[in-house]
Amino acid sequence: MDNQAKLEFKSLPANVAFARVTVAAFASQLDFTLNDIEEIKVAVSEAVANAIIHGYDNQPDGIVTIVMTISNGTLELVVGDRGKGIANVKKALEPSSSTDPERMGLGFVFMQSFMDSLHVESAPGKGTTVTMSKSVGSSGKKEQLEH
Amino acid sequence: MDNQAKLEFKSLPANVAFARVTVAAFASQLDFTLNDIEEIKVAVSEAVANAIIHGYDNQPDGIVTIVMTISNGTLELVVGDRGKGIANVKKALEPSSSTDPERMGLGFVFMQSFMDSLHVESAPGKGTTVTMSKSVGSSGKKEQLEH
Amino acid sequence: MDCEYRQGTLFVRPRGELDIGVTDVFRKVLEENLAKNSVNHLVFNLSQVSFIDSSGLGVILGRYKRLQQQGGRVSLVGVQPQVRRILVLSGLLTVMPEYASEEEAAARAG
Amino acid sequence: MDCEYRQGTLFVRPRGELDIGVTDVFRKVLEENLAKNSVNHLVFNLSQVSFIDSSGLGVILGRYKRLQQQGGRVSLVGVQPQVRRILVLSGLLTVMPEYASEEEAAARAG
Numbered sequence: 001m002d003n004q005a006k007l008e009f010k011s012l013p014a015n016v017a018f019a020r021v022t023v024a025a026f027a028s029q030l031d032f033t034l035n036d037i038e039e040i041k042v043a044v045s046e047a048v049a050n051a052i053i054h055g056y057d058n059q060p061d062g063i064v065t066i067v068m069t070i071s072n073g074t075l076e077l078v079v080g081d082r083g084k085g086i087a088n089v090k091k092a093l094e095p096s097s098s099t100d101p102e103r104m105g106l107g108f109v110f111m112q113s114f115m116d117s118l119h120v121e122s123a124p125g126k127g128t129t130v131t132m133s134k135s136v137g138s139s140g141k142k143e144q145l146e147h
Numbered sequence: 148m149d150n151q152a153k154l155e156f157k158s159l160p161a162n163v164a165f166a167r168v169t170v171a172a173f174a175s176q177l178d179f180t181l182n183d184i185e186e187i188k189v190a191v192s193e194a195v196a197n198a199i200i201h202g203y204d205n206q207p208d209g210i211v212t213i214v215m216t217i218s219n220g221t222l223e224l225v226v227g228d229r230g231k232g233i234a235n236v237k238k239a240l241e242p243s244s245s246t247d248p249e250r251m252g253l254g255f256v257f258m259q260s261f262m263d264s265l266h267v268e269s270a271p272g273k274g275t276t277v278t279m280s281k282s283v284g285s286s287g288k289k290e291q292l293e294h
Numbered sequence: 295m296d297c298e299y300r301q302g303t304l305f306v307r308p309r310g311e312l313d314i315g316v317t318d319v320f321r322k323v324l325e326e327n328l329a330k331n332s333v334n335h336l337v338f339n340l341s342q343v344s345f346i347d348s349s350g351l352g353v354i355l356g357r358y359k360r361l362q363q364q365g366g367r368v369s370l371v372g373v374q375p376q377v378r379r380i381l382v383l384s385g386l387l388t389v390m391p392e393y394a395s396e397e398e399a400a401a402r403a404g
Numbered sequence: 405m406d407c408e409y410r411q412g413t414l415f416v417r418p419r420g421e422l423d424i425g426v427t428d429v430f431r432k433v434l435e436e437n438l439a440k441n442s443v444n445h446l447v448f449n450l451s452q453v454s455f456i457d458s459s460g461l462g463v464i465l466g467r468y469k470r471l472q473q474q475g476g477r478v479s480l481v482g483v484q485p486q487v488r489r490i491l492v493l494s495g496l497l498t499v500m501p502e503y504a505s506e507e508e509a510a511a512r513a514g
């Protein structure tokens with residue numbers, strides 16, 4: 001069954017947990033394992049935390065959007081903000097490339113590790129859009145390939 | 148802490164449970180009791196089920212929206228559809244006034260019983276908007292008044 | 295959904311949340327079981343039901359009406375607190391007896 | 405957040421989900437406790453932590469760096485499976501020893 005939903009919320013730290021629960025509830029319409037759902041929750045936390053901390057510099061009046069789509073056993077998530085944007089996306093995607101000394105620079109690494117695909121589009125001053133997808137059964141396949 | 152979020156989803160029966168979990172997660176940012184949260188879940192189920200069954204006549208391509216606002220210890224929910232609308236809102240609000248023989252006509256009764264306020268606006272052919280609110284501590288007060 | 299037929303009594307054991315996401319299947323399974331067995335007592339074991347709204351209630355009430363026309367009866371077992379409030383508010387608990395266990399419900403079948 | 409200081413060791417017992425909704429408080433409580441006690445061993449008891457993301461990890465890593473500069477050490481206790489995967493992926497488990505209990509961590513304080 002194909003499905004689609006969109007969530008919009010203020011850039012408040014408390015909404016990271018809210019976004020996580022919402023996406024997990026939507027994802028549970030597919031036959032993901034509990035482990036898959038935990039991974040999706042981490043990826044959502046990272047993308048939403050980035051929108052709030054980096055995109056909106058912790059200002060609470062920004063709007064973060066998440067478009068969730070289920071199609072053919074795949075969950076696609078598009079997390080968007082209209083914040084400050086990223087000048088060099090390629091560099092931002094590298095591990096430990098945080099622009100904030102108090103942070104680890106692992107957000108994109110986690111999104112990449114826990115989802116099947118990650119795509120980032122950004123324009124300075126305009127905002128950032130993070131597109132991630134994960135298919136049912138893909139974790140098993142991934143692990144098999146690695147062995 | 149004031150907060151606001153908006154959820155939009157397709158008019159699929161499976162999304163009633165999804166909407167319930169999402170609103171409950173948002174509501175949990177206030178100090179509601181578990182009982183309050185259960186009541187909010189019933190009210191959301193009724194409003195969303197009505198939008199899907201009555202508003203969109205069970206067609207899956209409609210869009211249901213829920214605007215959730217937290218302000219001064221009060222949760223406000225606005226559940227909207229762009230479906231067929233209600234010709235006589237006053238009559239629809241009466242108990243057992245279902246237009247469907249397979250249904251109980253208790254949806255609005257439950258929304259009214261479980262929330263502090265209920266307001267319905269509708270225009271035939273345009274859609275329906277159900278506005279409900281509930282304040283922290285109101286259930287206790289209500290019961291005290293009744294005794 | 296788990297159903298068991300024993301000597302005129304149909305035991306039904308739904309699980310989870312009874313809203314419009316599941317009412318079609320719930321109604322269909324009930325109708326099939328009522329059609330293939332001679333049921334004079336329908337027992338809803340709601341001990342695994344954590345949520346119900348008016349759509350879920352509607353399915354129970356619909357089967358109640360059907361059984362009543364045929365001179366049968368409907369009982370409830372294992373109602374959880376949050377489900378009980380809905381049953382009370384709807385008036386369903388005043389027309390359907392509630393028992394502590396399936397055995398007790400069966401014994402009182404009359 | 406529950407903190408306990410005993411003979412040079414600070415035991416910290418956060419609960420729930422460690423994301424940016426709680427990291428400010430988490431960091432503040434840690435800094436206060438590290439300021440008022442002479443700590444050479446910091447033990448994070450994560451048995452009640454059900455979720456962590458890179459923001460939560462950042463707070464742990466930040467205290468690790470601080471303790472290391474002062475010649476102190478940081479240990480982990482009670483890491484749950486879903487939290488372990490994040491710790492492994494981040495490399496934190498390779499720099500911080502993990503113990504089965506607070507007692508064991510304290511005993512190995514060296």
Ligand SMILES: Nc1ncnc2c1ncn2[C@@H]1O[C@H](COP(=O)(O)OP(=O)(O)O)[C@@H](O)[C@H]1O
Nearest residue numbers: 050051054055092098099103104105107108128
């Ligand atoms: N939504 C965003 N808006 C603006 N900048 C971002 C956004 N997401 C990520 N970035 C930039 O990319 C860098 C790397 O992100 P990430 O890997 O998540 O690490 P961290 O969040 O720990 O800094 C950030 O430090 C930030 O400069």
Ligand SMILES: Nc1ncnc2c1ncn2[C@@H]1O[C@H](COP(=O)(O)OP(=O)(O)O)[C@@H](O)[C@H]1O
Nearest residue numbers: 197198201202239245246250251252254255275
């Ligand atoms: N969103 C809606 N769009 C169109 N009609 C509606 C909507 N919500 C309610 N109604 C009308 O109001 C009536 C009463 O609603 P309700 O009290 O929830 O009872 P029920 O859903 O059991 O019929 C419905 O039968 C329907 O005709």
